[in-house]
Amino acid sequence: MATLLKGRAVVRGKVEGEALVSRTPFSFFLGVNTDTGIIIEEGHEHQGKGIAGKVLVYPFGKGSSGDCLRLWRCANNGVAPIAIINAKPDPVHVQGAIITNIPMVCELDGDPVELIKTGDRVKVDGGNVMVIKED
């Protein structure tokens, strides 16, 4: 089953990959080892999992303005997500997506954190987000 969500392309791009959905606001500064891409935030629902190569979905970024640099470092180390989908765009994370040229979609016509599940296949094309669930 496939569902199409329509949002605003903050950084345009066309990629396809597996979703990793954080139901809580996300921080690269607090939460990610930038050498490995592993989530290290204590108590995070995906602590121990990697963001590398995933379509990373979270409500919005939180915390330090260093988050942009941390995302940049993840990209330099080859462990960044391939796309970012947020309900609302935090300028710090938007700036990280622009400098790393990681496709980013925000303000979709449905709540991405509710409608996309970890493990779903997701196709991002500009502002369109196609969510493909295994039946």
Add this chain to the structure above:
Amino acid sequence: MNLTSEEKRMLAGKDGGLIREAMKFLVALGEAYNAERMIDISYANVFIVTSFWGEGSLTRDLIEEAVNNGVRVRVPTTSTNWGCGSLFTPDNIWEILEVPSSLKDQVLREKDIAKRLGIIPTWTCTPYLVCDTGWYPKGSYISTVESSAVVYFNSVLGARSNRDCLASFYAAITGKYPAYGFHLDKNRYGAYHFDIQAKVETRLDFALLGIFAGKISAMETPVFTGLRKPRSEGLVELSAAISSSGTISMFHIVGITPEAPDLETAFGGKKPIEKIIVSQADLENVHQHMSEKEGKVDFVCLGCPHYSIYEIKEVAELLDGKKIHKGVTLWVCTSPPTAMFAEMAGYADKIRQAGGIIMSGPNYCPLFGPGKPGPEYAFAHPNYSVGSFATDAAKQAYYAKPNLRAEKIFLGSREKCIETAIIGEWRNN
């Protein structure tokens, strides 16, 4: 976006490659937020982190070339702290921090680039404590890094900044920033109403309130009532704490902060999403989650965000004639100008005589702690830890496990932290 002829010229590369990249970035940022135009900024506070400039569109060559071709910042610009220090810290700082020569070289290069770009070398997360407030009067457009500084500038000073990172550097060298977010009147009103029925007086009280309110407000602006005559340090701490647990750019304190003469004005005439009564129990609950109750302490760190001269004076008075417990490290973190002031005033001597260290200087940030090498210090040394760690800062307590690999975290008042440094343990009293 509608660009002026000057902005179009920058985008076309007529002012060189770096300015072209800067304008491209600022236009992309503006388009992400449907900004219609650029505005002229009056001040910027930037990261100078050359270790990140190796890849992507912002390369070291591009910067070097631009600096050699005379590119300079176009507005008063200060630099924030990052990494490990050298100036106004002990002479053997590189050895204390076990900084490899590659990182030392990088820090020195960052100092050099900042200098050549015409950046005022404040190297602090609290530039507003040391710089001319005439650069950012109420209503002025600025661009600043440092989540805590964004909140302080917007809330306490009434200047206007979004939560910026790389954009601040680009804004500094172009003098431009897209008009969106907290630059626009319509986005500066409150959304949540926090009515404080707890005692909120000390820096620690503000820390706990910030963590509490940041979590609930998420990305919206909180409005506080029931806060009386907060000291500046309480407002700095509130700014830091609220932007650690939340994605907050601004708060209002009715009757105190410049855009909140009354409740109605603070909310722009709209109704709050929710009114939350903040009780003593709410704040105690936050404290219980953030701090252990008792135990041995290895490291005590004060000054996150960087302390003001008044706070350093208080530390010096608390330490006067005392000695720090053997094996305990006490750091007091501040900006270089404030460190110089502390030398001049004799406070630094008192702190040193007690065994404490004033940490300051280009690129020192207490969030990276005894800054083991590499931009991701603790990560670069997987076995490194500050051990059992005490602080008076909610932000530091919040990040101490991932960034400093703290084994245990104690969060308390400045007095409590200093008592702990003297006796070597955190007592449950």
